[in-house]
């Protein structure tokens with residue numbers, strides 16, 4: 466009855482690849498609950514009285530991965546609350562796991578993922594999108610210096626997670642360099658192949 470019987474799809478891709486954008490489409494058409502790990506961390510950062518606020522803030526600005534205990538707890542709470550509230554057990558977990566230890570731990574203590582939806586995007590495309598979004602996003606990490614660090618962390622720390630799931634045959638890879646509608650067409654094809 467808890468999250469151990471949930472259907473979980475991980476959504477990965479570099480910073481600005483379009484994870485959040487495509488998750489909105491999927492929610493609209495497939496009835497998943499969207500849980501962005503980054504959004505949950507930003508909410509926790511701003512929650513009055515949070516003991517993790519300052520820590521999260523500095524990790525995000527530096528493009529580093531917040532210690533997994535915090536993120537996994539936030540995800541588990543959000544899943545439980547959705548299950549209690551609506552009974553919905555289908556989750557898109559966006560921007561997580563982005564480090565191997567998180568992947569292993571989450572699948573062990575919460576639930577194994579069905580597969581990972583991976584948005585494959587060049588750095589120059591992502592860079593352009595983030596700078597453009599940074600004009601109005603108010604995100605503390607949408608600036609030249611943080612973006613560089615986020616790219617570095619993605620290559621060094623998060624790509625190994627994608628490669629790990631790829632070896633298990635659990636990755637649906639979509640070219641994210643094209644326009645939003647074209648990306649979504651590929652997402653739908655990938656979902657249909659995996660019987661979602």
Ligand code: UP5
Pocket residue numbers: 478479480481482483484485486487501502503504506524525526527528529530531532536559560561562563594595597598606615641642643644645646648
């Ligand atoms: N856009 C989107 N798709 C487009 C397309 N096809 N063509 C043209 N434009 C497109 O999109 C970014 C921008 O591009 C938008 O303006 C959009 O309109 C446009 P978006 O959908 O927001 O991309 P997304 O991949 O979601 O980018 P985001 O910046 O959210 O990715 P990050 O992975 O960097 O951010 P996240 O919020 O996941 O994480 C932030 C930080 O939190 C991390 O760096 C890390 O410090 C911390 N974190 C952890 O520590 N642990 C975690 O588990 C998760 C996060």
Ligand code: MG
Pocket residue numbers: 484485501503560
């Ligand atoms: Mg996002």
